Amino acid sequence: MLNRVSTYFYQRPGLVLALLLGPPMVYMLVVYLGSLFALLVNSFYYLEEFTGLIVREFTLQTYAQIFNPANREIFFRTATMAGVVTLVDALIAFPLAYYIAKFASPKFKTWLLIAVTIPLWSSYLVRVYAWKLILAKEGILSWFINLFQLDGLLQWLLSFESIGGSSLALSPVGMFIVFVYIWLPYMIIPIQTSLERVPGSLLEASSDLGAKPLQTFRNVILPLAFPGVVAGSIFTFSLTLGDFIIPLVLGNSKYFIGQAVYSYQGTGGNIPLAAAMTMWPVAIMIVYLLTARKLGAFDAL
Amino acid sequence: MSFILRCISKWAVNMMINASMPAIHFDKVSRHFGEVKAVDQADLEIRDGEFFSMLGPSGSGKTTCLRMIAGFDKPTSGQIYLYGQNVSDLPPYERDVNTVFQDYALFPHMNVGDNIAYGLMVKKVEKSERTRRVNDMLDLVKLAGYAGRKPSQLSGGQRQRVALARALINHPKVLLLDEPLGALDLKLRQQMQVELKAIQQRVGITFIFVTHDQEEALTMSDRIAVFNEGKIIQVGTPSEIYEKPASPFVAGFVGTSNLVSGEAAKRITGTEQMFSIRPEKIHLGSANGKLDKDMISVDGVVRDVIYLGLFTRYLVEIEGGGDLVVVEQNLKTTSMDVLSAKGQKVRLSWHKDHISHVGG
Numbered sequence: 001m002l003n004r005v006s007t008y009f010y011q012r013p014g015l016v017l018a019l020l021l022g023p024p025m026v027y028m029l030v031v032y033l034g035s036l037f038a039l040l041v042n043s044f045y046y047l048e049e050f051t052g053l054i055v056r057e058f059t060l061q062t063y064a065q066i067f068n069p070a071n072r073e074i075f076f077r078t079a080t081m082a083g084v085v086t087l088v089d090a091l092i093a094f095p096l097a098y099y100i101a102k103f104a105s106p107k108f109k110t111w112l113l114i115a116v117t118i119p120l121w122s123s124y125l126v127r128v129y130a131w132k133l134i135l136a137k138e139g140i141l142s143w144f145i146n147l148f149q150l151d152g153l154l155q156w157l158l159s160f161e162s163i164g165g166s167s168l169a170l171s172p173v174g175m176f177i178v179f180v181y182i183w184l185p186y187m188i189i190p191i192q193t194s195l196e197r198v199p200g201s202l203l204e205a206s207s208d209l210g211a212k213p214l215q216t217f218r219n220v221i222l223p224l225a226f227p228g229v230v231a232g233s234i235f236t237f238s239l240t241l242g243d244f245i246i247p248l249v250l251g252n253s254k255y256f257i258g259q260a261v262y263s264y265q266g267t268g269g270n271i272p273l274a275a276a277m278t279m280w281p282v283a284i285m286i287v288y289l290l291t292a293r294k295l296g297a298f299d300a301l
Numbered sequence: 302m303s304f305i306l307r308c309i310s311k312w313a314v315n316m317m318i319n320a321s322m323p324a325i326h327f328d329k330v331s332r333h334f335g336e337v338k339a340v341d342q343a344d345l346e347i348r349d350g351e352f353f354s355m356l357g358p359s360g361s362g363k364t365t366c367l368r369m370i371a372g373f374d375k376p377t378s379g380q381i382y383l384y385g386q387n388v389s390d391l392p393p394y395e396r397d398v399n400t401v402f403q404d405y406a407l408f409p410h411m412n413v414g415d416n417i418a419y420g421l422m423v424k425k426v427e428k429s430e431r432t433r434r435v436n437d438m439l440d441l442v443k444l445a446g447y448a449g450r451k452p453s454q455l456s457g458g459q460r461q462r463v464a465l466a467r468a469l470i471n472h473p474k475v476l477l478l479d480e481p482l483g484a485l486d487l488k489l490r491q492q493m494q495v496e497l498k499a500i501q502q503r504v505g506i507t508f509i510f511v512t513h514d515q516e517e518a519l520t521m522s523d524r525i526a527v528f529n530e531g532k533i534i535q536v537g538t539p540s541e542i543y544e545k546p547a548s549p550f551v552a553g554f555v556g557t558s559n560l561v562s563g564e565a566a567k568r569i570t571g572t573e574q575m576f577s578i579r580p581e582k583i584h585l586g587s588a589n590g591k592l593d594k595d596m597i598s599v600d601g602v603v604r605d606v607i608y609l610g611l612f613t614r615y616l617v618e619i620e621g622g623g624d625l626v627v628v629e630q631n632l633k634t635t636s637m638d639v640l641s642a643k644g645q646k647v648r649l650s651w652h653k654d655h656i657s658h659v660g661g
Contacts, residue, residue: 024422202407204373209402209420209471219423223410 036282043275054271056268058066058082062272066280071260075280078257081172082240085179086233093187093232099187101195102203110266113192116185124182128249131178135168135250142168165252175250179240186235194228195221230292241281257281322385323375324349324475324507327368330379332365339365341531342379347475347509347524349384352501354510354518356503357528358554362513367477370509371400384474399468400477404484405460407452413439413463414448420471438466441500443446458489465500475507482517494520515555519543526553543579543611545657552659557626559583560659565621569599574658580628582655585615588646598650601625613639617649 009016032177046059065071100112119127134141145154158164158171165171198221206216244258251259257280327345331338332372335619340362349352355363368374372393381389388396397418407416408538414435415422421431439445442462448449452460461481468476478497482490498521501508518525527550535547546552549560561597562575570576592598601619615627627649631639 199404199406201402201404202408204371204393205400205402205406205408206419206423208371208373208398208422209467210394211419211423212394215423219419220408 039275039278040271043279045272047270047272052269062276063219065273066276071277074255074257074260078241078281079284081176081179081256082237085183086236087177088176088180089184089187089236090191090229090233093184093191094225094229097188097191097195097228098225101192101198102200116188120185127182128178128246131174131181132169132249135174135177137167137169139169169250170249170252172254175246178246178250179243181257182246183236183239186239187232188231189237190231191225191228194225194231198224203293227295232296234285234289234292238281238285241284322349323347323382324351324384325509325514326382326385327366328380328382330366330376330381332362332369332374338531340376341367343531343533344587345526345533345536347507350505350507351523352498352508352510354512354522354525355528356512356515356518356525356555357546358513360530361528363526363528364479365401365511367479367509367511370475371398372396397474398477399471399473400479401461401464401468401481403479403481405452405464405481407460407463407467409452411452412448413444413450413455415547416452416463417448417467417470419467423629432642434470435466435649438470441469441503457485458493461485461493464497465497469500469504469506475509476501478508478510480511482512482514485594490517497521517573520554527554527563529554546577546659547657549575549659552657559625561625562621563622565599565619565623568621570656575660576656576658578625578651578656580614580626581609582651583625583627584650585617585627585629586648586650588648591648595653596650597653597656598648599625600646600648603642603645603647604642608636608639614637615642617647619649 004190019145043062044058044060045054045056047053048055066075068072076248096112100109100116104112133139136142141297142154145151154168157173163172163176168177197256202220203226205217206220207213211219242254242258244262247256247259248262255263261274261277264270264277302607315456323346325345325347327343330340330343330345332340343362343366345366355366357363365374370383372388372391372395376389379389379397380387381399383396408419411419412431415436417438418489419430421434426434435448436445439448442465444459444462444466446550447455447463452463455463461484464481481497482493486494487623494517497508497510510518510521519542522539524536524538525542527542529550535551537545542551542555546555546558552560556578556579558579560575560577561569565574566576567573599619599621601617603615604618604624605616607614607616608631610631612628612630615629617625617627619625
C-alpha cells in the first residue's frame, strides 16, 4: 500500500512540487505580499481633516505630506542613525568574526557562537529596558564614568543638541549604544560565515607571494568577506530603520520613522499617512537590496 | 696587477661557494604536533637548480617539510637554510621562495592577470613593468590572451598554469610544488609533467616537488627523497631509488618488488638477509635450462598466471617457501601459451647485480 503511494508520487513529480511548495507560496503571496499591497493601497488614500474620516479615493496628497519639513527631518534622522549604527556594528563585528572564523579552536568557536547568539534568546523588550537602567542617571554606567572621573566628558557629549539630552537614557547617544548592542549578532554571523568560506590556502598564498599581513587583509580578506559585511548591514540597517521601541523607550521628543508611523496610525488615526511613511524604508531597502545583490551579498547569507 | 689577480681569485672563490651552496639545507629538522612526529630529525640537502621530489605516502611528512620551507610552519627544532641563509624564523613574505598550492589557491575575486601580478603588486612594482612581465609569464605557460578571465572560468589544467605563472613571476630562488598535478586527469597530468620539466629547465630555478605518485617522481626528478613516518628513508636519483632501494619500504613503495627473506633467501644467496628483486628482472625458464655465470637461480612452480596483453604476470611458488611475482613481456607468446604455464615447474633466474639487500 505504502509502496503504491510512493510509486504514485514518484511518477508525478509536478504534483509533489505543488504539494511541497503550495502552502508556503500561498502564505507568501496572501499574508506577506498581500499586507504589503494593502499598505501600498492605503498610502494612496487620504484623511479628511474635518471629519477625521479616511477617504478611499486615489490621491497623491498623502505622499506630498511625507515630504514636508518635519517628516523629512524624521526620515533624515532615522537614516543617519541606521547608517552610523551599521558602520559601527561592522567595525566591532569584523575582528570578532575574524577571530571566530580563523583562529578559535573548534571547541572555543562553539562557545563564542553561543555567546554571540544567546542574547537573541531573551526578549528584546527586556533587553531594551535593561539598557534603560544601565544608562540611567543613577545607573551602573554613570557609576563607572564617575569612578574614572569622566563626568565632564559625558556632560560635554550630552550638551550637543543633536545627540545629547538630560541623561544617556534619554538621548540619541544612548539610543545609538543600544541599537549597536541589539543588532550586533546580526552583523557578526554573516561576516563570520563569509570568512569561514575563505580557504586558508588563499591567505597563505598571499603571504607566500610577499604580502605583509596588512596587505593580505586589504587585498584578500576584506574583498572576500565584503559580501558578508553587506549581508550583515542589510539586517542592521533595515532593523534600525523600522524600529520604534528603542526610540520610544530611550528617545526624546524627536521622532524616528517607526515612532511616527506608530503615532500616525494610533493616536492620529491617519492610516494613509502611516502607510505612506512606511513606504520610505521599503523604498530605501529595495534600492539597498538591489545594490547588495550586485555586490554578491546574498551568496553570504 | 697583483690586486687584479687577487680580485679575480676572490671572485672565482665566490663563484665556487655559490655553486656548491645547497639551495635548501635541513639541519636536524623536526616538527612535532603534540605526540605526533610529523617530521623527525630530517637532514637534507637540495642542490642548486635541481628538480627535487619528495615522495611518500600521505602523512609521511613531505608536505610538512614543504610548508616549513615556505614558512607556513615552523620547525619544533633544527634549522632550515636557504642558500646559506637561516630562514627558520622568517615569515613567508620575507622568504625568496614561492609555492604552487595543491588547490591552486587562486584569488577568486581577481582575474588571471591580477592573480599573476599579485606578487609584483604587493612589492609595488610599476604598472607597465607588471603588465610586461605578466604577458611574458602567460606566454611561458601558454595562456596568452587569458589575462582578463576569472579563475572560475578556467579548466583545472589552466588554473594549474596560472598558479605556476603567479609563483614564477617573482623569480623565486626555489619553487615549491605541493602535489600540483593531483587534481588533473591522467592524460593532462602526463602532459603537465613534461611541460613542468621543460619550464624548470628553461627558468633554471630549483623545483621542489611533493608527490605521493612514484611514477610521477621517477619521470620528472633529478633526485628523489623517499619519506615514511616522518623520516627521510632514502635520497637518490630515480634509477638509484628504483634499482637499489635501501629499505623494504622503498622497495615496496617505488614500483613493485619481491622481498625474499629467511630460508628462501638462504637457499638463493647463502644468507638469511632480506633482499629485493624487481619482477621484470626475473627470467622465467624451463626447469632444466642452462645458466650464464653471474646469474642466480631458484626453482619453483607456477601457481597463477594473469594475462595483461602487453605483458603477463606470473605468481611462482619457490623452493624454500614464499611466492615471487614475475613479469614477462608477451614478445612471442600468446594468451593460450602463457595460460598453459600454470602448474608447470620452472626455473627463475636473474643477474646477481639486480638484487639489493634491504636489511631487516
